[in-house]
Structures are given as structure tokens and as C-alpha cells.
Amino acid sequence: xxxxxxxxxxxxxxxxxxxxxxxxxxxxxxxxxxxxxxxxxxxxxxxxxxxxxxxxxxxxxxxxxxxxxxxxxxxxxxxxxxxxxxxxxxxxxxxxxxxxxxxxxxxxxxxxxxxxxxxxxxxxxxxxxxxxxxxxxxxxxxxxxxxxxxxxxxxxxxxxxxxxxxxxxxxxxxxxxxxxxxxxxxxxxxxxxxxxxxxxxxxxxxxxxxxxxxxxxxxxxxxxxxxxxxxxxxxxxxxxxxxxxxxxxxxxxxxxxxxxxxxxxxxxxxxxxxxxxxxxxxxxxxxxxxxxxxxxxxxxxxxxxxxxxxxxxxxxxxxxxxxxxxxxxxxxxxxxxxxxxxxxxxxxxxxxxxxxxxxxxxxxxxxxxxxxxxxxxxxxxxxxxxxxxxxxxxxxxxxxxxxxxxxxx
Amino acid sequence: xxxxxxxxxxxxxxxxxxxxxxxxxxxxxxxxxxxxxxxxxxxxxxxxxxxxxxxxxxxxxxxxxxxxxxxxxxxxxxxxxxxxxxxxxxxxxxxxxxxxxxxxxxxxxxxxxxxxxxxxxxxxxxxxxxxxxxxxxxxxxxxxxxxxxxxxxxxxxxxxxxxxxxxxxxxxxxxxxxxxxxxxxxxxxxxxxxxxxxxxxxxxxxxxxxxxxxxxxxxxxxxxxxxxxxxxxxxxxxxxxxxxxxxx
Numbered sequence: 001x002x003x004x005x006x007x008x009x010x011x012x013x014x015x016x017x018x019x020x021x022x023x024x025x026x027x028x029x030x031x032x033x034x035x036x037x038x039x040x041x042x043x044x045x046x047x048x049x050x051x052x053x054x055x056x057x058x059x060x061x062x063x064x065x066x067x068x069x070x071x072x073x074x075x076x077x078x079x080x081x082x083x084x085x086x087x088x089x090x091x092x093x094x095x096x097x098x099x100x101x102x103x104x105x106x107x108x109x110x111x112x113x114x115x116x117x118x119x120x121x122x123x124x125x126x127x128x129x130x131x132x133x134x135x136x137x138x139x140x141x142x143x144x145x146x147x148x149x150x151x152x153x154x155x156x157x158x159x160x161x162x163x164x165x166x167x168x169x170x171x172x173x174x175x176x177x178x179x180x181x182x183x184x185x186x187x188x189x190x191x192x193x194x195x196x197x198x199x200x201x202x203x204x205x206x207x208x209x210x211x212x213x214x215x216x217x218x219x220x221x222x223x224x225x226x227x228x229x230x231x232x233x234x235x236x237x238x239x240x241x242x243x244x245x246x247x248x249x250x251x252x253x254x255x256x257x258x259x260x261x262x263x264x265x266x267x268x269x270x271x272x273x274x275x276x277x278x279x280x281x282x283x284x285x286x287x288x289x290x291x292x293x294x295x296x297x298x299x300x301x302x303x304x305x306x307x308x309x310x311x312x313x314x315x316x317x318x319x320x321x322x323x324x325x326x327x328x329x330x331x332x333x334x335x336x337x338x339x340x341x342x343x344x345x346x347x348x349x350x351x352x353x354x355x356x357x358x359x360x361x362x363x364x365x366x367x368x369x370x371x372x373x374x375x376x377x378x379x380x381x382x383x384x385x386x387x388x389x390x391x392x393x394x395x396x397x398x399x400x401x402x403x404x405x406x407x408x409x
Numbered sequence: 410x411x412x413x414x415x416x417x418x419x420x421x422x423x424x425x426x427x428x429x430x431x432x433x434x435x436x437x438x439x440x441x442x443x444x445x446x447x448x449x450x451x452x453x454x455x456x457x458x459x460x461x462x463x464x465x466x467x468x469x470x471x472x473x474x475x476x477x478x479x480x481x482x483x484x485x486x487x488x489x490x491x492x493x494x495x496x497x498x499x500x501x502x503x504x505x506x507x508x509x510x511x512x513x514x515x516x517x518x519x520x521x522x523x524x525x526x527x528x529x530x531x532x533x534x535x536x537x538x539x540x541x542x543x544x545x546x547x548x549x550x551x552x553x554x555x556x557x558x559x560x561x562x563x564x565x566x567x568x569x570x571x572x573x574x575x576x577x578x579x580x581x582x583x584x585x586x587x588x589x590x591x592x593x594x595x596x597x598x599x600x601x602x603x604x605x606x607x608x609x610x611x612x613x614x615x616x617x618x619x620x621x622x623x624x625x626x627x628x629x630x631x632x633x634x635x636x637x638x639x640x641x642x643x644x645x646x647x648x649x650x651x652x653x654x655x656x657x
Contacts, residue, residue, distance in 0.1 A: 092535055092547045092567050092575040094606050094624055102574055124577050129551055156554055204634045205610045205618035222643040224654065294586050409555050
């Protein structure tokens with residue numbers, strides 16, 4: 001009888017412990033260390049890509065992210081998968097932190113549901129404006145600017161990218177999202193323009209540039225006390241910043257051929273992404289007779305995207321000029337590309353005609369050089385109220401609807 | 410024997426019923442006490458307020474924090490006062506006329522040195538409100554920018570969960586984006602302000618800037634970055650005083 005009684009008591013204690021055992025979004029059984037930072041970098045390099053949130057049979061399938069959501073997710077998900085702690089400064093409170101230890105979802109036994117709820121919880125609270133408190137600027141070095149780091153713009157352009165890896169030529173392979181939030185995020189290989197990242201110049205106070213995540217115990221510390229903190233990137237000359245950073249991160253030199261190919265691919269990719277963005281906006285307003293509200297307008301207008309496209313053309317043409325100036329020996333394949341870029345027919349009838357076909361409307365194509373010309377002469381409309389012809393600069397000025405509706409730029 | 414088995418079964422059944430009951434209670438308690446998170450479309454950052462550009466004062470700068478303000482400022486450790494004075498002197502070639510007593514003095518010194526703040530950016534302004542019924546709310550104001558890069562204020566409203574963590578409350582879009590001063594006042598009048606934290610950046614002529622955090626009107630954090638050197642000061646909970654470092 002005594003044994004039975006003891007058994008019941010043990011059962012009660014066990015049941016009590018089980019019902020209270022989940023006291024966190026996930027339990028952190030490991031602690032951040034240099035070794036874990038190395039594993040984090042390897043994990044990002046091997047697993048983090050533009051399809052991460054559309055892969056089936058993962059807890060993260062279908063989550064919709066904007067740019068900062070993608071940045072925070074990279075660190076949160078690795079921490080979750082490897083039983084490591086995560087902490088971000090609570091942006092609504094002086095010293096509190098938002099961590100994996102929060103108990104809000106303790107009644108949910110499925111850990112995958114809890115991590116999804118946690119991510120959905122932080123997405124609207126943490127943003128590019130909170131990243132400065134959860135990250136720190138780093139030295140320009142292969143050991144710090146690598147997989148798992150991030151690139152942040154000035155407040156003016158409020159954008160951020162994660163770094164999947166640095167290519168051997170020292171160029172960041174970026175994984176990122178933008179608004180409207182989506183599951184299918186994006187990737188590009190290249191440096192965003194200086195004007196976009198540092199519109200006010202190289203000022204540490206603007207928080208722009210390359211940064212790393214703080215380890216949880218460093219969240220809340222004065223930034224100068226965070227191990228690895230460095231303002232070196234702000235002391236580089238603005239005009240040569242990208243070149244110097246690339247040289248410092250490279251393990252081999254990038255040839256002019258490689259550079260031109262990369263910049264062409266980047267500009268082409270920006271053009272294709274604009275096609276998608278414009279079409280999404282046109283599709284959205286197709287059934288609407290009213291004007292877009294400020295949120296809708298923000299989601300479907302394209303001023304930042306248009307600037308990035310323009311910047312990518314500028315970078316490409318400057319690199320071509322540089323190559324010409326130094327008399328660089330380019331591969332025979334690049335000759336037609338360079339001459340095609342300055343001809344009205346663009347890439348048509350060149351080996352590149354199929355490489356970058358810009359289908360602005362079903363069955364209707366715009367040549368790469370024509371788009372460059374329109375972009376560089378600011379003829380593209382970023383106003384989501386405008387019809388396609390205005391968005392692509394075939395018609396100038398503002399459409400009737402754009403004139404009738406408010407602009408939220 | 411049969412009686413013993415029956416008794417054992419009875420005890421197990423009772424125990425299970427208790428366990429189930431506890432589990433139900435636990436789940437109900439969790440669900441009823443946790444506010445439901447509501448979602449507002451997230452925005453990113455803020456932008457700037459232009460201020461007048463001044464000239465650098467060639468005279469020594471008065472430490473102008475008046476003594477009646479002293480109570481509203483946090484103590485700086487003696488060591489750190491020396492750090493501040495030496496650091497600022499090495500940066501500017503100027504010295505304080507009177508002894509530094511607070512980070513407010515440093516802020517005023519820097520502003521005067523630059524002949525007025527060149528540009529001030531409010532990163533955020535957070536209010537903790539307490540309603541008469543005891544409910545706690547938080548209002549977070551920050552300057553964002555439109556996609557076109559123009560400055561636009563944003564407002565978020567939060568309640569608190571039982572852990573003291575924020576729960577985003579849904580507010581009308583027109584209150585979230587570009588709220589009018591009257592709208593902001595309406596939200597702030599929902600309760601008594603019991604805590605306020607503001608973070609701002611001041612950018613001075615010559616490329617220097619400082620990041621300043623104030624809590625309840627007291628500067629708790631100041632980080633000056635100057636091309637020549639840097640000064641970092643922050644309230645240290647253990648020391649109960651402001652601790653500074655130069656050259657960070």
C-alpha cells in the first residue's frame with residue numbers, strides 16, 4: 001500500500017514536471033561561443049537561400065517576410081535548430097529583452113508551432129530600425145564579414161540584406177526580402193550602390209554598413225563593449241569603399257571579365273525583379289476603382305527598386321568605362337555585349353539576346369539598353385497608380401489615375 | 410486481493426482525473442491570461458529633422474547644466490569625469506570652464522562646440538502608460554521614411570503580457586502612419602506616463618556625431634564618435650553611476 005502511495009506521489013510529481021517542462025519557445029541547451037559562430041556561418045552558407053521559406057515540410061514553410069524579418073529569421077532559426085539562446089532588445093522597453101525563454105506559448109506542446117508563433121510575434125515588433133541595437137558594426141575582414149553577417153542601409157532607405165557568403169572575388173552573395181512581405185525571398189551577388197547604403201555618407205551614427213549579430217549576453221551592452229565592435233569601415237574613403245572592401249574580402253582577384261559579367265547579371269536581375277514588382281502592382285489595382293491607401297501604395301510603389309536598377313546600370317557602365325580606360329583585355333564574348341549596350345537595338349542579335357529578355361508585358365519585350373536608357377533618364381514611373389506604359393517609360397508624365405490619387409512618396 | 414486491486418485502480422483513476430484536471434486548468438489559465446497578439450503592418454526606420462548649421466566656438470565652452478537640473482541627472486563616477494574632460498579636450502582642444510556633473514553637460518558642450526546641432530534624428534520615443542484600472546500600455550513613436558525616402562512619423566500601441574513583454578495592438582492605419590500631433594496626444598492621454606525612453610542622434614559639423622539615450626529625462630547613454638577619437642558613457646547598473654571610456 002505504501003509503495004502504491006509513493007507511486008502515486010511520484011506520478012503527480014512527474015505529471016507536474018511534464019506540464020511545466022516547456023517554459024520557453026525553445027530550451028537553450030547550448031551557449032554561443034566562437035565554435036558556434038563558425039557553425040552558424042557554415043549553416044548559413046549551406047542552408048540559407050531564396051527558397052528557404054518555400055521548402056515543403058519545414059516549420060518555416062509559408063512564412064511571409066520583409067527585409068528585416070529575413071535578417072532576424074536567419075539568426076533565430078539557427079538558434080532554434082541548435083538549441084542556442086536568442087535575444088533582441090525589447091524596442092518598447094529600456095532594458096528588457098525578447099528571448100527564446102518567453103513563456104507566451106507554453107501551452108502549445110508542438111515546438112514547431114511555437115517557433116512559428118515566435119517568428120510571427122517578432123516580425124512586426126523588430127525591424128530595420130531595431131537592428132542597430134541587436135547587431136554591431138565590424139572590422140572589414142574575412143573573419144567578420146562572412147556568411148551570417150548582414151548589410152544595413154541608412155535610415156533613409158530602411159533596407160537590409162543577409163550575407164549567404166562572400167565569393168572568392170570578395171563580393172557578397174545576398175539573400176533578402178522586401179515589401180510586400182513574401183515567402184519567396186530573393187538573392188543577388190553584388191554590392192548595393194554606395195548612394196543606397198550610405199545616402200548621407202559614411203557616418204557611424206547612421207548604422208549603415210556591414211554588421212554582425214550580438215550574442216545574447218551582449219544585447220543591452222554599450223556597443224563599444226561588444227566584442228568585435230569596430231568603426232573601421234567608416235574610415236575608408238567613400239569613393240573607393242566598395243573596391244577596398246572587396247579587395248579585403250577577396251581570396252582571389254576579380255578580372256574585368258568577371259566583374260562585367262557580374263554587373264551585367266546584377267542589372268539584368270534587377271530588371272527582371274522590376275517586371276515582377278510592376279506586374280504585381282498592376283494586378284492589384286486592376287480590380288480597384290479607388291485609390292490605394294498609404295500601406296498599399298508603399299507595398300506596390302517602386303522608388304527604391306528603381307533607384308537600385310538605375311544604380312546597377314551606372315555601376316555596369318562605369319565598369320565598362322574603367323575597362324576601356326585601362327585597356328583591359330576582355331574575352332571575345334564580352335565585345336558584343338559592350339557594343340550592344342550602347343546601341344539602340346540593345347542585345348538583340350547578340351549572344352546575350354536570350355540572356356536578358358525583359359518581358360514587360362506578356363509577349364512584349366524591352367531591350368536591355370533601352371531599359372538602361374529609360375532608367376538613367378528617370379523615365380520609369382514608380383507610381384503604382386500608373387498603367388504599364390507609364391511604369392516602363394513608354395508614356396511620359398502622369399496618368400489620369402495617378403493625377404487623381406494621392407502620392408505617398 | 411481483489412479489494413487491493415480495486416483500491417489500486419481507484420487511486421490511479423483519481424490520480425489521472427487530477428492530472429487531467431490540472432492539465433485543463435493549466436491550459437485554460439494560459440489561454441485566458443495571455444492577450445492575443447494583434448498585428449499591425451510593420452514599418453522600418455525613421456528619418457531626419459534638419460537643424461540650423463552653426464559655427465564652431467573658438468572660446469572655451471561653459472558647462473551650462475544648471476545646478477537645479479542636477480537632480481534630474483545621473484551621477485558620473487569620479488574616474489569617468491576625468492575621462493570625459495581629458496577625452497573632450499583631446500578631441501576639441503577646448504576644456505570645460507566648470508566641472509562636469511552629468512552627461513547633459515557633455516551634450517551641451519558638444520552642441521555648443523559645433524555652434525548648434527547640425528542634424529538631429531529621433532530614433533524612437535517610447536512611453537509606458539498606466540491606466541486608472543491598472544492596465545499598462547506602451548506607445549512607441551519613431552520617424553520612418555516613405556519608400557521615396559521622405560520622413561514620416563510612425564506610431565505603435567502595445568499592451569503588456571504577464572512577462573512584461575509587448576503585445577502589439579491593432580490601431581487604424583492612419584494612426585500608425587503619419588499620425589497627427591492630436592492623435593499622438595490622444596494615445597498618450599490613455600494613461601499616466603510612468604516611464605519614457607528617447608533615443609536620438611546628433612550630428613555635428615566636421616563629421617562628429619553622438620548617440621544619446623534618455624530615460625525619464627536623464628541621459629543614461631552617450632556615445633560620441635569623432636574623427637579623432639570617441640567617447641562612450643553609459644549607466645552601469647552595478648556601479649549605480651555613469652561609467653565612461655575614451656577612444657572606443
